[in-house]
Amino acid sequence: MTNKDDKQHYLYTIIRWIIFIPTSILGGWVFYSILIFFNQHRYFFVVDISDNIFIAFSCAFLSGAITILIGAYLAPYFRKQVVMGYLIVTGLGALSMIFLDTYLKYSVMTNFEYASHVMGIFGMGWLLYSSEISKTKENSID
Numbered sequence: 209m210t211n212k213d214d215k216q217h218y219l220y221t222i223i224r225w226i227i228f229i230p231t232s233i234l235g236g237w238v239f240y241s242i243l244i245f246f247n248q249h250r251y252f253f254v255v256d257i258s259d260n261i262f263i264a265f266s267c268a269f270l271s272g273a274i275t276i277l278i279g280a281y282l283a284p285y286f287r288k289q290v291v292m293g294y295l296i297v298t299g300l301g302a303l304s305m306i307f308l309d310t311y312l313k314y315s316v317m318t319n320f321e322y323a324s325h326v327m328g329i330f331g332m333g334w335l336l337y338s339s340e341i342s343k344t345k346e347n348s349i350d
Contacts (some may be wrong), residue, residue: 228282228290236275241265261317268321272328280336289342295333302326 248264276294280287302323305311311319 213292228279231282232275232279235278236271238273239270240267245268261274264317264321265324268324269328269331272325272330273332274328276329276332276336288335291333291337291340294329298326298333 244264246266247267276291279290279294281291305322314322
């Protein structure tokens with residue numbers, strides 16, 4: 209590769225890393241908003257589920273899973289690093305809510321939705337990381 213190709217490759221990598229975090233967070237938020245919209249409008253469903261707590265927790269869980277999945281999709285060659293980065297940041301955010309008493313400012317429902325969002329991130333992170341580990345084991349020569 210020439211020097212110009214190297215610069216373009218590094219520029220492409222930097223732009224991808226700058227874009228992937230806001231895009232994945234925005235993607236998770238949009239997915240959550242769409243699910244909540246469908247949840248609040250009864251004419252999409254035969255059964256009334258507008259006040260179902262399970263639906264709210266499921267929406268938060270799925271939006272967390274989609275957030276980390278979009279991040280891993282946008283940076284496929286750095287999937288392990290992306291997953292570990294999201295898990296570390298999410299874990300620190302959860303710990304800061306506990307130790308800084310931030311959870312006291314919000315309602316119980318909001319705290320449980322945040323907890324299910326965190327569980328979605330950790331669940332999808334575990335799936336992505338374990339699939340990467342299994343791919344590494346398959347490709348290694350023992």
